[in-house]
Amino acid sequence: MKKRQASPLGRIFMILVYLFLYAPIFVLIVFSFNSSKSRSVWTGFTFKWYTELFQDSSILSSLGTTLLVSVLSALIATLVGTIAAVGFFNMKKRWSTPLLSVNNIPVMNADIVTGVSLCLAFVAAGSFLKFKLGFGTLLIAHITFNIPYVILSVMPKLQQMDKHLVDAAQDLGCTWSQAFVKVIMPEIMPGIVNGAIIAFTMSVDDFVISYFTAGSKVQTLAMNIYSMTRKRISPKINAVSTLLFLVVMILLIIVNIRESRQNAEAERKKLKAASEP
C-alpha cells in the first residue's frame, strides 16, 4: 500500500480533532496540580489535592465499591461470556449470526437506556421478590453490560483456532469438557484475558448505568465525583478524575498492545504456514 502524504488542510483538521478531544482532559490534569482553588488561574504546583483525596473517607469507600464491583463483575462476566462464546461457536451459522448481532446491541445502545431499563426491571422484580436497589443490583447490571465485551474478544480467538483441534482431542480419548480444558482454553486464553481487562475497564469507567442501579446507599467512584461537582467545587475532583483517566487509559493501552501482538503472532504463523509445504 502506498502511503499518502497528508495535505496541510488534513493535518490542521487532524490537529483540531485531537485538540478538541484532549484539551479538556489536559486542562483537568494541569489544574489538579494547581495550588489554589481557582479553575482558571495557575498559582503554583502542588500535590495537596492528591493527599487530601486519600484522606477523604467518602472517596475511599466509593473507590472500594468501584474496585469490588469491577473485579467481581469482570470475573463473572468473563466466565459467562466465555461459555456463551463457545456456545455461539458450536452453533450453526444460521443461528449464531443473528444471536451475535443481538449480543452487539447493548454495546451500541445508549447507556441511559440500558440504565433506565435495568432500573425499571430491578424495581419491578424487587417489588415481587422483596429486594431493593443496592450492591447486588449494581453488580448484576455491571455483569450484564460486560458480557458482550467478553464475547466480542473471545469469539475471534475461537474462530482463529483450528477446528480440528477439538476433533483431535476427542479422537485421542478426551471427553468434550477435557478437550475444552486441555485444548480450547490454552488457545483462547489471550482472548479471555483481553475480555476480562476490557470488562474491568468498562466497569471502572461506568457512571450512567451505576447511577440508575446502585440505589441510594451505594456509591461508586464515578457517582461520587458526580455528586462532588454538585455540592462544592474542589480541585479534588480534578485529582480523582485524573487518576481515573490514567487507570482507564493504561488498561486500554495494555489491551491494545496485547491485541496487536497477538495479531502479529497470528499473522506470522499464517505466513510461516503458507511458506512451508
Place this chain on the structure above:
Amino acid sequence: MPKELIRLQNCTMAFDGDVVLDNVNIHFNDKEFLTLLGPSGCGKTTMLRIIGGFLKPTSGDVIFDGERINDVPPNKRTVNTVFQKYALFPNMDVFENVAFGLRIAKVPKDEIKQRVMEMLEVVSLKGFEHRDVTSLSGGQQQRVAIARALVNRPKVLLLDEPLGALDMRLRKDMQIELKRIQQALDITFIYVTHDQEEALAMSDIVVVMNHGVIQQIGTPEKIYNEPKNAFVADFIGESNILDGVMIEDGLVEFFGRRFQCLDGGFAPNEPVDVVIRPEDVDIVPPEEGMLRGVVTNLTFKGVHYDTFVDFKGFKWLIQTTDYCPVGSRIGIKIDPDGIHIMKKSEYSGMFGDYSSYSEEYDELGDVNAEILEELEAPEA
C-alpha cells in the same frame, strides 16, 4: 480369509437435506490398507468421519467388530485419526503432543515415556521430543500427527488426505513411509485421498466414490485394468472411452470395425463402452494400422509423448515414446488385452473424449477436414 472389522450398512448421510452418502454398503477388513478415492465432495471424508465417530449417519448402521457403534462417541472408539491439516496442539511440544492420548488414558509415566520414544523412532523423529510443533516443517508435523495417533495402538488408523499439504517429493517419500509403517504395525489403515496415483501406489483395496455412491471396490490392478464404468476409467488414469457394440464374446465393434478382445458375458449386439488406455496403443505405419488418424497435438512429458490423434472426429490420447509430428498420418494397433469392455452406465458419454483437450491448444480440426474423408479403416 481376511477378518471383517468395520461394516457400514445402508448408510445414508444428509446435511440439511443434501445427500452426501447415498445408501452405502461397504466392509473393511482387518490389517488392510484401504483407500477411499474420489473427487472432492464425493463423500469420502464424510465416510471417514462416520467411522471416526465425529458424525452420526442419518440412517443405517456402523458395525465395528460385530457391534453397532453409531452412538459410541469418538473418545470411546479404538480408532485414531490423522487430520488433514495435522491439528497438532500448538501449546505442547512434540513429546506432549504424542503423549496426549496416553495421558488421557492415565497410562503410567514410565510407560508413556517408553511408548512415545518408540513411536518417535518409528516416524523417524528421534531427537525432536522437545521441539515446539510450530517450528517443524510440514513433513515433520505430519509425522508427529501420525505418531500421536499410532501411539494409542488403535485397531484402525484413519487418514484424511494426510499428504495433501506436502510437496511432490515429500509426498512420494511419505507414501512409502506410510506403507512401511502400516506393514510394520500390522493394523488397518483407511486412507482418504483424491490423488489416484497415491491410491494405486499404497493400497491393498481402492474404493472409488462419486456423488456419495461407491462406484467400484477392488485391488489397484483390478480398478485400473477393469474399471466398472466410464467414471472410474476416467478418474483412474487416462482413458479413451468409445461407443461400441459387443457382437459376441471376445469380439467388439467400434468405428465400424471389429476388434478381438478378452471380455465376454454380454448379450449379443449389446451396446457397450470401450476403454482403451493411452499406453496400450501401438503406433504403426498407416498402411499396417487397424485405424488411421492424424496427429493433432503433441506434448512432451519426459517418459513419453502425449499424442492426440483424430479418428473420424473423435480425438484419442495415445502415450508413446515414438515421435510423431503434428499433422502426420499414423496407423494404430491394439492388442486384444488392451481393449476393456464396460456395461453402459449413467456416466456413458461423459468422459474419455479428448476433443476438448486440443481445442485448448490450437484448433487443428478444420485443417484436417479433407483428410478425414479418406479415413476409412481397411477391412480386417
